[in-house]
Amino acid sequence: MSRVLVGVKRVIDYAVKIRVKPDKSGVVTEGVKHSMNPFDEIAVEEAVRMKEKKLASEVVAVSCGPAQAQETLRTALAMGADRAIHVEVAGAEYETLQPIHVAKILAKLSQDEKADIVIVGKQAIDDDSNQTAQMTAAILDWPQGTFASKVEKSDGGLTVTREIDGGLEVIKTKVPAVISADLRLNEPRYATLPNIMKAKKKPLKKITAKDLGIDLAPRIKVVSVEDPPVRQAGSVLPDVDTLVAKLKEGGHV
Amino acid sequence: MSQPHRQAVLHLYKTLLFMGRDWPQGYDLFRKRLHKVFTKNSEETDPEKIKVMIKHGEFVVKEIEALYKLKKYRTMKRRYYDESA
Numbered sequence: 001m002s003r004v005l006v007g008v009k010r011v012i013d014y015a016v017k018i019r020v021k022p023d024k025s026g027v028v029t030e031g032v033k034h035s036m037n038p039f040d041e042i043a044v045e046e047a048v049r050m051k052e053k054k055l056a057s058e059v060v061a062v063s064c065g066p067a068q069a070q071e072t073l074r075t076a077l078a079m080g081a082d083r084a085i086h087v088e089v090a091g092a093e094y095e096t097l098q099p100i101h102v103a104k105i106l107a108k109l110s111q112d113e114k115a116d117i118v119i120v121g122k123q124a125i126d127d128d129s130n131q132t133a134q135m136t137a138a139i140l141d142w143p144q145g146t147f148a149s150k151v152e153k154s155d156g157g158l159t160v161t162r163e164i165d166g167g168l169e170v171i172k173t174k175v176p177a178v179i180s181a182d183l184r185l186n187e188p189r190y191a192t193l194p195n196i197m198k199a200k201k202k203p204l205k206k207i208t209a210k211d212l213g214i215d216l217a218p219r220i221k222v223v224s225v226e227d228p229p230v231r232q233a234g235s236v237l238p239d240v241d242t243l244v245a246k247l248k249e250g251g252h253v
Numbered sequence: 254m255s256q257p258h259r260q261a262v263l264h265l266y267k268t269l270l271f272m273g274r275d276w277p278q279g280y281d282l283f284r285k286r287l288h289k290v291f292t293k294n295s296e297e298t299d300p301e302k303i304k305v306m307i308k309h310g311e312f313v314v315k316e317i318e319a320l321y322k323l324k325k326y327r328t329m330k331r332r333y334y335d336e337s338a
Contacts, residue, residue: 014328015277038329125332183329190318193271 002116002175003158004047004056006081007106007136009062009074011126012163022153024224026095026160028124036072039121041079041188042181046082047119055153056083062109064102066090070204076223077199084204085109089216093209096218100101100208103135110140115176117158122147122180143173147182183252257300258307265310266291272317277324 012018013033020027037043050056061076063069064087073084087096087105110118118140123130137144145151145160149168152159157174163182191199209216237243247253266287273283297303 014325038325125329183326183334187322187326190321195267 002056003058003060003114004050005110005113005115005118006040006044006047006059006061006076007102007118007120007122007132008044008061008072008076009037009121009126010034010063010065010069011124012039014038014125017200020225020227024226025038026222026225034068034072036075037121037126038125038188039123039125039181039183040076041121042185043119043121043179044076044081045186045188046148046179046181048119048189050117050151051080051082060085060113060115062087062095062106064089064105066094066207070206073204074091074196074199075191077202077204078195079189081202083112083202086204086206087212088206088208089124093216096220096222097216098219099129099131099135100219101214101216102132103139104214105209105212106132106136107139108134108214111177112212117175118142118178120178120180122182133178137178140176140178142178144178144180145171146180148179149182149184150184151179185244257298258303261307262291262303265307265314269310269316269317272314272321273319 009036012027012029013035016023016033018027044059044061047056047059051059059081061073061081061084061121063073063084065072065074067088067090069088070086073086077084077226087109088093089101106118106120109115111153118133118136120133120136122133133144133146136142145158145162147163148160150159150161154172157172158177158179160171160173160179162169244253269287270284273287274280276283294306297306
């Protein structure tokens with residue numbers, strides 16, 4: 001039986017149209033709907049399924065962020081996590097919070113909580129860094145199974161099917177290990193209203209990075225955040241010859 | 254006035270309202286439509302018929318859940334996996 005630690009991030013909801021701040025310092029987050037990172041939902045689901053299959057004894061959800069990160073943790077609890085840890089990082093520190101810091105926090109917590117498996121989403125849909133799982137594994141010196149599309153328990157360890165370019169790779173790891181969830185790992189359940197109500201009674205511990213002895217000094221500086229280029233308008237051509245000429249010009253034929 | 258299945262109807266209404274918060278065309282539209290449907294059938298007194306309606310409501314809850322899941326999955330797939338072959 002093992003304890004599973006799941007990292008969840010509160011991000012701008014996937015359905016929201018992102019707007020860049022006029023001063024190019026970031027994106028508008030005030031008054032915008034936020035929800036749990038979809039890949040983290042998959043990670044939570046996988047941990048909860050492990051518990052349901054009696055492969056895990058406890059699921060602990062962790063989130064680093066401002067006070068509202070607790071809502072995301074409640075969602076994780078509603079999905080079936082047993083307890084939650086909120087590592088409060090607010091204000092300017094949160095703006096420069098990077099995967100390296102989160103990885104350090106997760107690594108420290110997995111040692112403190114004696115976790116056997118750490119599961120995180122492969123990346124967050126806001127910064128798309130795709131680094132947290134890898135860095136956490138490196139800091140802990142644990143094996144990693146990234147981009148998992150299937151995780152099975154095999155004698156003394158895990159068999160992880162990974163999504164790689166053009167196919168799948170099957171690896172065996174020992175436990176403890178770090179897993180990052182890919183899109184096809186499972187279909188996350190919907191956090192229903194009664195479960196969200198019940199989740200309010202589950203324990204949620206609040207700590208700070210300082211309690212864990214982790215330095216949150218920024219390692220990078222955001223120079224500029226810009227909108228992606230707008231798609232150029234198409235044009236209607238009078239006949240086939242012009243079309244062919246245009247295609248040749250563009251090097252398509 | 255006897256109100257058979259009152260609890261179940263209230264529960265269904267609350268569940269649907271809660272789910273409406275994620276409705277793609279907005280919560281307001283969902284809430285108005287939901288209210289209209291429930292008001293329309295509010296005069297029903299036959300317990301059997303109400304039971305059938307609750308069953309239908311529960312089916313709708315499942316459908317909305319499936320819709321949300323599929324919408325999210327497809328969006329993710331399009332954003333991160335489409336190799337536009």
